[in-house]
């Protein structure tokens with residue numbers, strides 16, 4: 092991994108009543124690299140994302156995102172501040188697009204904060220001042236860039252909800268990227284994709300890593316994606332980290348194999 | 364095949380007729396007979412039979428037409444398919460309607476009565492456009508919108524009768540007060556959505572009305588406020604003769620005095636206000652705030668994940684919607700010359716909401732059509748007397764069958780990549 096980590100998660104614990112969804116979890120994710128978080132169903136992966144992006148507030152732990160200007164402590168920020176101030180963007184396990192808005196509008200909404208400032212909190216915008224029109228043109232340019240990257244340019248003016256499933260997943264990634272994140276969290280981006288789409292996705296994610304030079308945090312069940320593109324893998328089971336390392340190290344780790352295939356004496360107790 | 368369809372339709376028709384008969388029995392089946400021995404209860408079972416027959420027949424025809432044309436798309440057309448045509452039609456229809464509205468008072472068939480009714484419709488168009496921001500764009504179900512209308516009306520009434528300020532000074536103030544109330548309502552309901560929000564806003568509307576009703580010293584309680592000054596045109600009054608130091612409109616232009624002048628003037632005032640509302644909304648839809656409202660309606664969690672602050676977005680929607688209701692309220696006060704809490708009951712909120720929903724949630728022209736239908740038609744059909752509401756209800760049922768998601772429910776994007784705005 093490269094020198095200074097981008098995201099440092101330290102001793103994060105998230106409980107729901109008696110259930111410990113994330114248990115004293117510590118790991119690091121690097122700048123300019125893809126960190127995969129894997130684990131069986133219910134391992135606490137989505138919960139971890141919800142903690143990092145501020146939708147849940149963990150009872151214990153510290154999460155620091157290292158900006159060029161210094162660290163930002165994510166556990167202290169509200170969810171919308173994490174996207175704005177923390178520069179963490181995310182996608183959702185069950186896609187959350189603005190379905191009745193057009194594809195382009197989805198990407199423009201993602202640039203709300205920039206545009207809002209440029210529109211003078213709507214005054215310059217209402218008057219149609221050039222300041223705002225220029226800002227809007229720049230926003231469209233950025234949107235177009237990501238539309239081209241994700242192969243959605245032809246559908247820019249269509250309703251987002253009318254896109255096929257795979258395109259909706261790519262649009263969600265494009266939308267997250269339009270917020271200019273330092274860390275992009277992807278919750279099962281390959282779920283429901285066919286092999287061709289899945290390969291395209293791999294290329295897109297590698298592109299993002301290499302061209303934008305940001306960190307990616309990736310939850311994924313599809314091992315071809317995980318093993319193919321991730322630089323590091325963190326394995327969760329029952330909320331705790333059971334292994335961490337390069338894809339090859341993790342693949343051979345007996346603890347991981349046990350968690351996925353089930354321990355013989357555990358089998359009746361915990362059917363998968 | 365055809366036999367099965369027929370039998371199915373007959374079965375459904377029979378079921379509908381039975382339900383209708385059951386409903387009609389208590390509602391239509393009895394009547395009070397006023398005879399010399401006092402009141403007694405009479406029956407008119409023939410009416411019940413007619414009602415059941417009508418419903419059964421309607422259901423039969425409806426089912427049949429549906430079964431024979433199963434391919435007819437009853438859901439909203441998805442993007443890409445139809446909007447192209449609607450897009451081309453939309454601006455054209457808007458300009459045509461605006462042109463008609465501007466020339467209306469001068470058309471040969473326009474009499475005082477018609478202009479007066481058009482004024483009433485325009486008040487509701489404006490209220491509908493205001494509520495459209497809150498419900499149609501931001502997706503916040505507001506059942507107490509009439510409260511802001513009331514705040515606007517009372518602001519103007521109190522400022523003008525108490526301090527003697529003119530309509531044109533009070534109008535923006537009334538809008539500001541109403542917007543303030545919008546924010547005041549917005550804060551406690553920030554976390555609520557859907558049904559819960561609807562209930563709290565409903566309560567808010569009632570609270571405002573009850574306060575107006577009981578704050579005798581300020582609002583005059585149930586007696587309301589009367590002798591509210593009329594608006595002037597740059598100081599020119601619309602009256603037969605002006606007090607010392609003022610001139611009348613008729614005098615200034617050398618016209619013979621006519622009561623119609625004021626009616627037409629009021630019509631243009633509300634038309635101007637309504638068009639302003641419309642322009643503002645059309646414009647702001649294309650701005651970050653407007654897009655954020657729609658995004659919030661679509662998915663609040665996604666909004667948060669993109670750094671949009673839902674608090675600001677909701678409050679701005681409440682405030683701006685309320686502001687336009689405030690404008691409409693002060694116009695209402697100056698037009699009536701008298702206001703009381705009775706004008707601001709829940710049913711008003713319901714009518715305004717019905718206009719927005721019927722118009723197709725978010726559609727500006729839809730609101731105009733719906734206001735014409737919901738406010739205009741019942742006024743014009745006063746001749747139908749007691750059957751007015753029956754006709755109204757029937758029309759609503761037909762519309763819901765024909766256009767279940769509102770009259771104009773497709774939306775066109777606020778920005779396009781292919782520069783064909």
Ligand SMILES: Nc1ncnc2c1ncn2[C@@H]1O[C@H](COP(=O)(O)OP(=O)(O)OP(=O)(O)O)[C@@H](O)[C@H]1O
Nearest residue numbers: 107110112130131132133134135136137138139184
């Ligand atoms: N809001 C919540 N309230 C209560 N329990 C929750 C909540 N969110 C998650 N959990 C529980 O926390 C545990 C971890 O859930 P999580 O969604 O993080 O799993 P996951 O690793 O993402 O699984 P999957 O691969 O199925 O998406 C589960 O047992 C789940 O039921």
Ligand SMILES: [Mg+2]
Nearest residue numbers: 136137138184
């Ligand atoms: Mg999950």
